[in-house]
Amino acid sequence: MATSHTQSTAGVRDLYGGRRVSAARRTIADAAALIRGAFTVEQLHDAVQLSEPGIGIATVYRAVAAMSATGSVAPVGYRAGSALYALCPGGTHHHHLVCTGCGSVVGIACPVDRSLEDAARKTGYTVTGHEVTLYGLCRSCAGECD
């Protein structure tokens, strides 16, 4: 049995909001934390298999949906037809810059400020939400030279 979870039980509880925390969901949360970057559900499922074979991919889909609902996982775009997600424990509003080379992710400040919403309001619209994602290259993916 490969049951050494890096997250405390209380920490995992937070990730899933008030929902039940099963052994599978603990393993899935641990695997997501180890990836530490953008992942598809299939990639996360593969990572999960390494420590706990037998966990079904439907369970990974459900765990990602549950963590998305609480905001502890955020969608960060699409890659080759699959949705990309990243673990996002921080509580404050922010967005993500994703390395298109390796999938690493850093948080960025929200650029949607009052003035933009005011401009939108002038056209008669009420702004209820927004999506912002930046793409780029991390230091190691950008350069030959270092």
Place this chain on the structure above:
Amino acid sequence: MATSHTQSTAGVRDLYGGRRVSAARRTIADAAALIRGAFTVEQLHDAVQLSEPGIGIATVYRAVAAMSATGSVAPVGYRAGSALYALCPGGTHHHHLVCTGCGSVVGIACPVDRSLEDAARKTGYTVTGHEVTLYGLCRSCAGECD
């Protein structure tokens, strides 16, 4: 034959870049212009059928891909599992505010400024692109009262 195209041939040429412009692509461009808001490929296909039955949905997918490649059509999110697009003839860099009620779309200024990219650069990342979409309600979808 319902062959009264609102777009000039030259205008349609621009939409498709240097590519060949068939009768089907003229009809598709006209239908997209009439929708004047966000649409799924299936919705656009339905609209096309009204004036020219027989145009296959694969042809609509290909036309949307061609217009996306030239920037005359922009992706503006997802609705119920399908990609949303909007006609976007303007040449300057901007983003979109989509009414979640009726699908109407207005352009908005890009909020990703130098300072945000500088902050990203400080973390070691080079920014190569970004996606920004705002969601909200247009005047008629927002209020009972008017």
Place this chain on the structure above:
DNA sequence: GTGTTAGTGATAATCGTTCTCACTAAGGAC
């Protein structure tokens, strides 16, 4: 401890999108 029911895993189903292929016609060369 018990009971309720959310979560699980295998599998099938869904469905948006892409591919295949034989055919047609756009448009450049002359």
Place this chain on the structure above:
DNA sequence: GTCCTTAGTGAGAACGATTATCACTAACAC
């Protein structure tokens, strides 16, 4: 205008990510 090349077309099959189904198990409120 005619010819040629080949991009575009339409029908249908194929693909594949995601979701639904269902009998079973276990989380956790009491």
